[in-house]
Amino acid sequence: MTERQQQIAVAVFKVLKRMPQGVCAEGILFESVKLYLKERGEETTRAEFEEVICECESNRWVTGMHSALGTRKWAITDGGRILENL
Numbered sequence: 001m002t003e004r005q006q007q008i009a010v011a012v013f014k015v016l017k018r019m020p021q022g023v024c025a026e027g028i029l030f031e032s033v034k035l036y037l038k039e040r041g042e043e044t045t046r047a048e049f050e051e052v053i054c055e056c057e058s059n060r061w062v063t064g065m066h067s068a069l070g071t072r073k074w075a076i077t078d079g080g081r082i083l084e085n086l
Contacts (some may be wrong), residue, residue: 001055008044008052011036012062013071013084016076021063026053029060 001009015032016022024032030049037044053074061080065073072079076084 001052004048005052005055007037007042008033008048009056009061009082012049012053012056012074013076013080016062016074017081017084022076023073024075026074027073029053029074 011033012029015029015036016024030046031035032043033049034044053062059079060077062076063075064081065075067073
């Protein structure tokens with residue numbers, strides 16, 4: 001993972017940690033990550049976000065859940081919580 005991807009991943013962890021029960025719909029998560037990074041003088045694209053969220057899921061730092069309506073929700077795992085604090 002590049003330094004840039006690490007910044008985005010940390011933003012994902014921090015945003016999910018703030019959500020009720022650590023769960024968030026993908027669209028809301030993306031916009032929240034964009035806002036988090038913007039407040040720190042950074043930006044992200046949807047493609048970067050999707051690449052990082054897939055990497056996080058493959059490492060089991062987050063878990064993706066698909067609803068019957070075709071939307072995805074993301075939840076932080078214990079592994080993600082640990083990395084968020086590094």
